[in-house]
Amino acid sequence: ANNNDGIGGFPKYKIVNVSDFQQQVKSSGCPVYFFSYPLTNEPCFLVDLEALLGKPVPQIPNPYYGQYAGPLGQIKTINGVGPNNSIYAFSDVCVHLGCQLPAQVLVTSDNNPGLDIQNSVLHCPCHGSMYLLAKGGIVVGGPAPRPLPIVFLEYDQNTGDIYAVGTNAPYFSASIPRTTPSDNLLYDPRYDYSVPSNPSCSKG
Ligand code: FES
Numbered sequence: 001a002n003n004n005d006g007i008g009g010f011p012k013y014k015i016v017n018v019s020d021f022q023q024q025v026k027s028s029g030c031p032v033y034f035f036s037y038p039l040t041n042e043p044c045f046l047v048d049l050e051a052l053l054g055k056p057v058p059q060i061p062n063p064y065y066g067q068y069a070g071p072l073g074q075i076k077t078i079n080g081v082g083p084n085n086s087i088y089a090f091s092d093v094c095v096h097l098g099c100q101l102p103a104q105v106l107v108t109s110d111n112n113p114g115l116d117i118q119n120s121v122l123h124c125p126c127h128g129s130m131y132l133l134a135k136g137g138i139v140v141g142g143p144a145p146r147p148l149p150i151v152f153l154e155y156d157q158n159t160g161d162i163y164a165v166g167t168n169a170p171y172f173s174a175s176i177p178r179t180t181p182s183d184n185l186l187y188d189p190r191y192d193y194s195v196p197s198n199p200s201c202s203k204g
Helices: 018-028 049-053
Strands: 013-017 032-036 043-048 059-061 077-079 087-091 121-123 130-132 138-141 151-155 161-167
Touching: 013 018, 013 032, 018 043, 018 161, 043 049, 087 151, 087 161
Parallel strands: none
Antiparallel strands: 013 161, 032 043, 043 087, 059 077, 121 130, 130 138, 151 161
């Protein structure tokens, strides 16, 4: 974290400059960019939904809207950031039992589940939970008890820098919202997480 200006006590953390991300999308075709947030080794990822789906996605519903007291539960829609308002961020840890999600895998098959490029479904290889990213990470299959946490982003139009500033949801194994970064353990300590280097995509 580089300062304390995030939402509700979360750190504000610079993820990447949008031109570098766009260059990655252009050269590698990979619309996913990994980063750690709010703590080191808590993997999250940016996804350019327009680059993924081939159509504009300027906002997505906040699936946690109205479910919690406080400012985060009052945000109805999440606006994408970047020049096309199409960049979003999610946790890369499954809220079922904490497996790391293979967001870098773009082609789904029986042997290589991952992010289904056709419909933005991210599939957990452990027990089959499926999250629909274009609808805010809602659960469309499997045992996950709640949507994939969204990471709130801020975009500096002058510099093109993209920042993480908070999250909307209880992370792994928490049933109530938490407010400080140190409360928000995204991960299950039984697992080893790693943040893939970028560009991260691989074809199944
Ligand atoms: Fe992802 Fe169980 S940990 S479905």
